Amino acid sequence: MRKPFARSLSTLVTRACLPLVLAVAAPFASATVVTFDDLGDDGLVPANYAGLDWSASSWFQYGGEQAPYTPHSGDRRATLGFDGSSATSAIGFLTPSTFQGAWFAGFDGVNVGIDLYFAGSLVASTSLLTLSDSPAFLGSGYAGLVDRLVFRSNDPAFFVMDDLTFAAVPEPASGALALGGLAVAALVIRRRKAAGHVNANTTATDTTTA
Structure with a gap:
């Protein structure tokens, strides 16, 4: 007794x-979704936007209709541009985070994948997603912490990204x-x-x- x-x-x-x-538990239940829709004018994604570090990248966000570059939500999406490559695709996290994935669209036959890094080491890589004008979700498949994303594609100029989702983890x-x-x-x-x-x-x- x-x-x-x-x-x-x-x-x-x-x-x-x-x-x-x-x-x-709250940060895991309340993920951040990067929609780009709060950016009023077309242009490079700001260096520190939505809790991420875009300063080393060439990501360019814009609005308006343009097939096959269909946004998943709202009117805006981001592209690496004609001079983009894996080298200019890196997005950093201001604090260690879990990365759930993002939505992509683009020309038929174009594919995209994401390499996940933490503390300078590659910790996971997604499969390659083959694109079309209908946005499709590419999940990370990895539940651990990350602090940098690098994108790879057979044609980096011909796809767009929207609704990137992550959750910052407290110290x-x-x-x-x-x-x-x-x-x-x-x-x-x-x-x-x-x-x-x-x-x-x-x-x-x-x-x-x-």
């Missing part, structure tokens, strides 16, 4: 952990500190409870003796 103190401590720990668990230190603080608080409460039981027993003994 569990003692009342054990039950109360367990309840306290559960109630204290719940907000922390929800806070850690692990913040969660560790919170859990450490929770453990200390639980220890203090346990010691206070134990001290209270000792005092109560001592008082009862003194009364019986008297």
